Amino acid sequence: MASSLIANALQVNFDSVLGIPENEGMVMMFRALVSTGLSGFLGCPSILYEQELEQFFDTSFVKDNEIICAIQGKFVGIYEDLLAGVFELPTTGLTDVDDVPKDLVYDARSIFSKSGEPVQTSCNKRKMKNEFLLLNDVLAKSVTVKAVSFDAVTHERFLLMTAIHFGLKINWSKILFDILKGMVTKASKQAKGFAAQICALLKSAPNLTMGEAKTFPPLKILTTKTVGTYIAKQKGIDDSHEEDEPVVKKTPMKKGVSKKRPAVPSVDVRTRIC
Numbered sequence: 001m002a003s004s005l006i007a008n009a010l011q012v013n014f015d016s017v018l019g020i021p022e023n024e025g026m027v028m029m030f031r032a033l034v035s036t037g038l039s040g041f042l043g044c045p046s047i048l049y050e051q052e053l054e055q056f057f058d059t060s061f062v063k064d065n066e067i068i069c070a071i072q073g074k075f076v077g078i079y080e081d082l083l084a085g086v087f088e089l090p091t092t093g094l095t096d097v098d099d100v101p102k103d104l105v106y107d108a109r110s111i112f113s114k115s116g117e118p119v120q121t122s123c124n125k126r127k128m129k130n131e132f133l134l135l136n137d138v139l140a141k142s143v144t145v146k147a148v149s150f151d152a153v154t155h156e157r158f159l160l161m162t163a164i165h166f167g168l169k170i171n172w173s174k175i176l177f178d179i180l181k182g183m184v185t186k187a188s189k190q191a192k193g194f195a196a197q198i199c200a201l202l203k204s205a206p207n208l209t210m211g212e213a214k215t216f217p218p219l220k221i222l223t224t225k226t227v228g229t230y231i232a233k234q235k236g237i238d239d240s241h242e243e244d245e246p247v248v249k250k251t252p253m254k255k256g257v258s259k260k261r262p263a264v265p266s267v268d269v270r271t272r273i274c
Helices: 024-036 050-059 080-087 102-111 130-143 155-165 172-184 195-203 224-244
Strands: 061-063 066-071 074-078
Touching: 024 130, 024 155, 050 066, 050 172, 050 195, 061 172, 066 172, 074 080, 080 172, 080 195, 102 155, 130 155, 130 224
Parallel strands: none
Antiparallel strands: 061 066, 066 074
16 A cells, blocks of 8 residues: 555655756756745655554545544544644645736746747646656645646646746645545545655654654655756657657659650641531
């Protein structure tokens, strides 16, 4: 169970990524994540308590805007204020990405673009600069937790990226708690995730003693090294795509052999054919 919850997850070591050398765009993107209030959430301790995590998803349900679960035979309640407090999340600001100003979205279409030509708000992520391509992956895997292809940037995620880039205030407390509620609602199509964050919430409960702890695989934690590998991989993909493009060769025109046709006798229009 725990392995499936972190299959696509990404954690961020902000102390490391904010010191990435010679890549101002990538550093600015991570600074934007810090400014928007997500550093505590994305950068929480990358520790898993597998047994407690499984019990959480097996037993949790929503009641009166609170998530109730049974861990080690004890009932534990998780509510929005607790989520905000543990991860120091903003509690005011946008709760609907459709409220992002259209002029900022218009500007973002060119700012995010790798070629400089405006991209659509729903597009293939490879049309974007590497820092925004990675931002899309972080949001898709660790924030919105969508069980879909990560190659496509959705309209909703593009608006969220725009809000983060331009420093708009976002009520992450409400947005993330609503996503968490969706994870434990049986009829919801929300994919399950937030593995490290749920473990941190459970560890904060005063009446629980957590069991065996395991760390996240290092490759799932964004550091200077893993981001460098990510950039190199994207460059390799870009180069291979360029090589795959068909080369149109000019075929020399062959001089045709001139063939004279026999002259057609003219017909006197005054001649009547009987």
